[in-house]
Amino acid sequence: MALLQVENLTKNFNDTQVLKGVSFELEKGEVLTIIGSSGSGKTTLLRCLNFLEVASGGKILVNGEVIFPAKKQMKNNLTFGLVFQSFNLFPQYTALQNVTLAMDLTFQNSLKEKKIRGFAFKKAVKENKAINDITAKQLLERVGLADKMQNYPCELSGGQQQRVAIARALALSPDILCFDEPTSALDPELTGEVLKVIKSLKEEGRTMIIVTHEMDFAKNVSDKVIFMADGVIEEEGTPIQVFDNPLSEKTKAFLSKGEF
Amino acid sequence: METFLQISGELLNGFSVSVMLFIFTLVFSLPLGLIICFLTTSKFTPVRAFSKIVVWILRGTPLMLQIFAIFYLPGLLKWFTWPQMNTGWKWFDSTFSTRFIAALVAFSINYAAYFSEIYRGGIQSIPYGQYEAGKVLGLNQSQVFFKVVFMQVIKRILPPMSNEIVTLIKDTALATSIGIVELIFSAKEFMVVDGLIWPLFYAGAFYLIFVGIITVLFNFIEKKLSYYKV
Numbered sequence: 001m002a003l004l005q006v007e008n009l010t011k012n013f014n015d016t017q018v019l020k021g022v023s024f025e026l027e028k029g030e031v032l033t034i035i036g037s038s039g040s041g042k043t044t045l046l047r048c049l050n051f052l053e054v055a056s057g058g059k060i061l062v063n064g065e066v067i068f069p070a071k072k073q074m075k076n077n078l079t080f081g082l083v084f085q086s087f088n089l090f091p092q093y094t095a096l097q098n099v100t101l102a103m104d105l106t107f108q109n110s111l112k113e114k115k116i117r118g119f120a121f122k123k124a125v126k127e128n129k130a131i132n133d134i135t136a137k138q139l140l141e142r143v144g145l146a147d148k149m150q151n152y153p154c155e156l157s158g159g160q161q162q163r164v165a166i167a168r169a170l171a172l173s174p175d176i177l178c179f180d181e182p183t184s185a186l187d188p189e190l191t192g193e194v195l196k197v198i199k200s201l202k203e204e205g206r207t208m209i210i211v212t213h214e215m216d217f218a219k220n221v222s223d224k225v226i227f228m229a230d231g232v233i234e235e236e237g238t239p240i241q242v243f244d245n246p247l248s249e250k251t252k253a254f255l256s257k258g259e260f
Numbered sequence: 261m262e263t264f265l266q267i268s269g270e271l272l273n274g275f276s277v278s279v280m281l282f283i284f285t286l287v288f289s290l291p292l293g294l295i296i297c298f299l300t301t302s303k304f305t306p307v308r309a310f311s312k313i314v315v316w317i318l319r320g321t322p323l324m325l326q327i328f329a330i331f332y333l334p335g336l337l338k339w340f341t342w343p344q345m346n347t348g349w350k351w352f353d354s355t356f357s358t359r360f361i362a363a364l365v366a367f368s369i370n371y372a373a374y375f376s377e378i379y380r381g382g383i384q385s386i387p388y389g390q391y392e393a394g395k396v397l398g399l400n401q402s403q404v405f406f407k408v409v410f411m412q413v414i415k416r417i418l419p420p421m422s423n424e425i426v427t428l429i430k431d432t433a434l435a436t437s438i439g440i441v442e443l444i445f446s447a448k449e450f451m452v453v454d455g456l457i458w459p460l461f462y463a464g465a466f467y468l469i470f471v472g473i474i475t476v477l478f479n480f481i482e483k484k485l486s487y488y489k490v
């Protein structure tokens with residue numbers, strides 16, 4: 001069974017339908033890239049998967065279990081992680097604190113759910129904090145930022161910030177990590193370092209959905225490519241199928257333009 | 261004729277009342293402002309509309325008028341009378357007089373309205389991406405507010421806050437209008453009773469020094485928070 005099944009997902013904003021029935025599947029360990037011109041609904045799709053938007057219709061299943069629509073909308077859906085185009089790091093925290101924050105807080109929440117309070121709470125939090133710090137350091141080393149852990153986002157380059165954001169998203173080990181144009185806000189000379197990190201995540205076997213305009217990268221890293229146009233999946237297949245032998249005229253036109 | 265020392269003592273007494281009014285106004289108006297801010301940004305239209313009208317009235321009419329209204333109206337309309345402290349502790353009872361309580365209520369509500377607008381501007385200036393980043397990391401609403409947004413809001417509102425708080429120091433002089441014996445009242449007594457002008461300027465020096473201290477304090481906090489940029 002596929003790790004992720006999306007069935008006929010739709011999203012309306014007022015009167016306009018932005019997603020017009022999107023269906024696809026993703027196996028564990030696969031990398032899916034979504035390409036398509038601006039306004040085709042790529043970001044909206046990722047936002048629906050991450051529950052930043054509530055889809056208007058359709059289904060999302062993870063491991064065969066319906067997570068959307070669900071009777072009780074999951075508050076903290078940690079199946080998915082999301083790396084934003086504009087990083088959205090927390091400026092008042094160091095790189096390390098950016099990565100540990102969610103780990104620390106989710107642990108505290110779990111203690112509160114178990115009604116652990118007072119001294120036991122403090123002790124458990126302290127012990128867990130030490131573990132989280134180690135995990136976060138490993139993650140930052142993993143993205144090549146061992147020497148920037150104590151720096152604030154404003155002291156980092158765009159490429160470094162995006163790598164912190166990737167480490168932050170990995171901290172809660174999401175089953176599926178989504179990227180929304182992770183290099184679009186970067187100077188051209190900084191895109192390489194971020195793409196390299198994403199590539200290394202693929203080699204680790206992470207399941208990812210990547211929206212990107214970096215066609216060479218997409219061709220190189222994906223197991224599956226989806227070309228979106230006007231809120232529908234216009235074409236879908238292996239990188240070779242979509243990039244080298246596109247069937248749809250729209251795909252051909254999009255790829256031949258060369259500017260995304 | 262009073263000596264310089266006696267006059268200094270009288271003015272210090274008045275100043276202590278001004279400072280109490282200042283401190284307690286902040287104690288009440290800072291949190292009340294946050295509550296008003298949540299009301300004026302409420303998604304429930306009647307609440308939002310009503311609270312916005314209240315803020316409009318509070319910011320749109322003179323504080324002195326509000327002080328008169330709050331001090332005199334309850335009695336004139338026979339609603340209630342402002343309480344008189346009776347702890348037996350003389351300084352306390354005379355400082356926190358009936359008039360003082362009424363003025364404190366007026367100041368607190370009035371300044372809460374101004375603070376609410378500062379908070380609102382600060383909160384709305386935080387990019388939406390910050391909330392979303394918190395949300396996709398599984399933080400709940402209050403964690404997003406207190407762990408992600410709050411410190412950034414503080415940093416952003418510090419300059420307008422310091423402005424407003426400096427204004428409050430000088431606005432405490434309005435309490436004179438309902439006969440509270442604060443700094444200006446004390447200084448004015450020397451002019452009216454003894455024909456002395458200089459105690460008024462002496463009183464001015466008290467305000468200047470107080471404003472100076474508050475300004476230094478805010479500069480210090482701003483510096484403390486300058487380790488990051490938003």
Ligand SMILES: Nc1ncnc2c1ncn2[C@@H]1O[C@H](COP(=O)(O)OP(=O)(O)O)[C@@H](O)[C@H]1O
Pocket residue numbers: 013018036037038039040041042043044045
């Ligand atoms: N919050 C919103 N309200 C109204 N329309 C929106 C909103 N978000 C996106 N849209 C519209 O949905 C369409 C798809 O947007 P988006 O998913 O951002 O496309 P892409 O990421 O492929 O460029 C666009 O036409 C955009 O204007």
Ligand SMILES: [Mg+2]
Pocket residue numbers: 042043044181
């Ligand atoms: Mg987009």
